[in-house]
Amino acid sequence: MDRDKKLIFEALENPEVLEQTVSRRDAVRGGGMLGAGIALATMPVLLAGLTRKAFAQGPLPDSIVNPLNFALVLEYLESDFYEMGLDAGGLIPSEDRPIFAQISKHETAHVAFLSSVLGAKAAIRPEWDFTSGGVFDPFNDYETFTLLAQGFEDTGVRAYKGQAGNVASNDDILTAALQIHSVEARHASEVRRLRGLKGWIPLNQTNAPAAFAPVYAGEENTTHLGIDVSDFQGREAATEAFDEPLGLRDVLAIAGLFGTGARG
Amino acid sequence: MFGKSNTGDEELRFLSRLTQLEGRRKFLKWSGLTIAAAAVACKTDERLQPSGPRLGSGSDPVDLGSGDFLVLNFAYALEQLEAAFYSQVIDMKYSGITDEETRVLDDLRKHEIIHRDFFKAALGNNAIPELEVDFSSVDFSSRQSVLETAQTFEDLGVSAYNGAGKFLENLDFLLVAGKIVSVEARHAAAIRSLLRPKSGFFAGDDVVNEQGLDVVRTPADVFALADPFITTEIDGSDLPTS
Numbered sequence: 001m002d003r004d005k006k007l008i009f010e011a012l013e014n015p016e017v018l019e020q021t022v023s024r025r026d027a028v029r030g031g032g033m034l035g036a037g038i039a040l041a042t043m044p045v046l047l048a049g050l051t052r053k054a055f056a057q058g059p060l061p062d063s064i065v066n067p068l069n070f071a072l073v074l075e076y077l078e079s080d081f082y083e084m085g086l087d088a089g090g091l092i093p094s095e096d097r098p099i100f101a102q103i104s105k106h107e108t109a110h111v112a113f114l115s116s117v118l119g120a121k122a123a124i125r126p127e128w129d130f131t132s133g134g135v136f137d138p139f140n141d142y143e144t145f146t147l148l149a150q151g152f153e154d155t156g157v158r159a160y161k162g163q164a165g166n167v168a169s170n171d172d173i174l175t176a177a178l179q180i181h182s183v184e185a186r187h188a189s190e191v192r193r194l195r196g197l198k199g200w201i202p203l204n205q206t207n208a209p210a211a212f213a214p215v216y217a218g219e220e221n222t223t224h225l226g227i228d229v230s231d232f233q234g235r236e237a238a239t240e241a242f243d244e245p246l247g248l249r250d251v252l253a254i255a256g257l258f259g260t261g262a263r264g
Numbered sequence: 265m266f267g268k269s270n271t272g273d274e275e276l277r278f279l280s281r282l283t284q285l286e287g288r289r290k291f292l293k294w295s296g297l298t299i300a301a302a303a304v305a306c307k308t309d310e311r312l313q314p315s316g317p318r319l320g321s322g323s324d325p326v327d328l329g330s331g332d333f334l335v336l337n338f339a340y341a342l343e344q345l346e347a348a349f350y351s352q353v354i355d356m357k358y359s360g361i362t363d364e365e366t367r368v369l370d371d372l373r374k375h376e377i378i379h380r381d382f383f384k385a386a387l388g389n390n391a392i393p394e395l396e397v398d399f400s401s402v403d404f405s406s407r408q409s410v411l412e413t414a415q416t417f418e419d420l421g422v423s424a425y426n427g428a429g430k431f432l433e434n435l436d437f438l439l440v441a442g443k444i445v446s447v448e449a450r451h452a453a454a455i456r457s458l459l460r461p462k463s464g465f466f467a468g469d470d471v472v473n474e475q476g477l478d479v480v481r482t483p484a485d486v487f488a489l490a491d492p493f494i495t496t497e498i499d500g501s502d503l504p505t506s
Contacts, residue, residue: 092316095462102464109476161442168438171430178426179477185449186467190457199454200447224440227385229378237374
C-alpha cells in the first residue's frame, strides 16, 4: 500500500511517472486494487452495457487507461472531500445539505464507475490533506469548504474536457466521459451559484483568490476553430459561453496541492 | 423522421408546400405565436443573411449535410432554437420576474446567440439556413412555463452533445463541442435551481443515473424531441439512430 501511494503521488507531482505507475503497480500487486469504500459486491450491478462493450473490444490500451486513471484520481479527491464535509458536524447548513449530498452521491458513483471500467488497472485511492499543509480549513469553515468545492468542480470540468480527445478512439468510453463531464459542470454551476457567483465562468474568474488562478488560467479565451467570438455579445459573455480544457500536467499540479504524499 | 409526426403536422406541411409561401417562411405554421417568435428571431438576428444554396432549393426540406457537417448543423439547429427562445423570453418577460432570474435568462440568451453565430461562422457555406421556430406550446407570461421549457431545452442540449460527440471525426470539433456542452450543463443546473432551489434537482435523479452519468440521446432522438418547436422542415433521416 505505502509503495502504491508513493507511486500515485510521484505521479501527481510528476506526470511523466503516471504512465509507468499502472504497470509498476500491477507488477507489485497483481489485482485487488480497489480502494476502501468501494463494495466489490456492487461492481457487477454497475457494469452497464458500456463496460461490457468496452471490455468486449478487448483489454483497454494504455492510451485509454491513463486518462481514465487520471480521472479516477480526481474523482477520489472529490468523493473524499464531500464525504468528509458531510461528516463534519455543523459544517454544512441543513438547507444546503441536499446539494452536497447529491454531489457526493455522484462523485462516489464516478469512482465506482471508473474503477469498474478500469478493472485491475484502476489506480488506488490516495490519502488527501485538504488543508494543503495548513493553508485551508475546509471542514471547520463553510466558506472555505464551498470555495474548494468550486475549485474542484471547475477543475474537474476542465480536466475531462482536456482528455476527451485522448479517449475518442473508444466510442463508449468517450460517451461515458462526456456524461461525467456534464455532471461535473452541473455541480460547478450549483456550487458557484450557492457562493453568489454566476454558474458560468466570466473571463478568468478574476475575483477568485490568487491561489485559484491556475484553476481559471486560460478560461478567458474567445477564439475557437480560428473564430473570435468576443464581439458577438460582448467579451464577458463570450468567455462564459465556452469552457476551456486543462491539460493533465496543470490539473495534477492543482490536485497535488492536496496530496499528503506530495509533501511527504 | 417525420413519419413520427402527427397527421395534423403532416397536413400543415403539405399545405405549406402547396401554397408556396415565399422564401424562408414557406413552411411557417399559421399561428400568431409562431409568427411572433419568427419576428423576434428576425429582429434579434443581426446576421440574417442568405445561407448558401439550400435557400433556393424550392420546397425540399433542409439538408443537414453529411459527416461532421451533419453533426455540426444539428448542433447549429439546436442553438438556433435556444437563441430564439431566450430572445423571446427577454422580450416578453413574465410578470414578477426577479432580478436574478433576469440575469440568468439574459446570460443564457447571450450564450446561445454566441453559440448559434459561432456555428454559423464555423460552417460557412455548409451551414443550414436560419430556422423558423414554433413556441406556441410555451406560455411566455408564465414563469413556470418559461423555466420548464428552458429546462427542457438545456437538458436536451446536454444529452444531444453527449450523444453526438462520438460521431465527430475531427478532434478539434469534438473539443469545441466539449467547450459548449459544459456551458449547457451549467445552464441546465441554474434553471433547475431556479425551479427547485436548495435541492438536488440541479443534477437530479431524473437526468443523472445511479452511475453518476448524465443523460445521453442519439441525434435522431434529440431531433424527434426538438422537431415540434421547429417549423422549417428539416430532413433528419441521416441523423444517427444509435
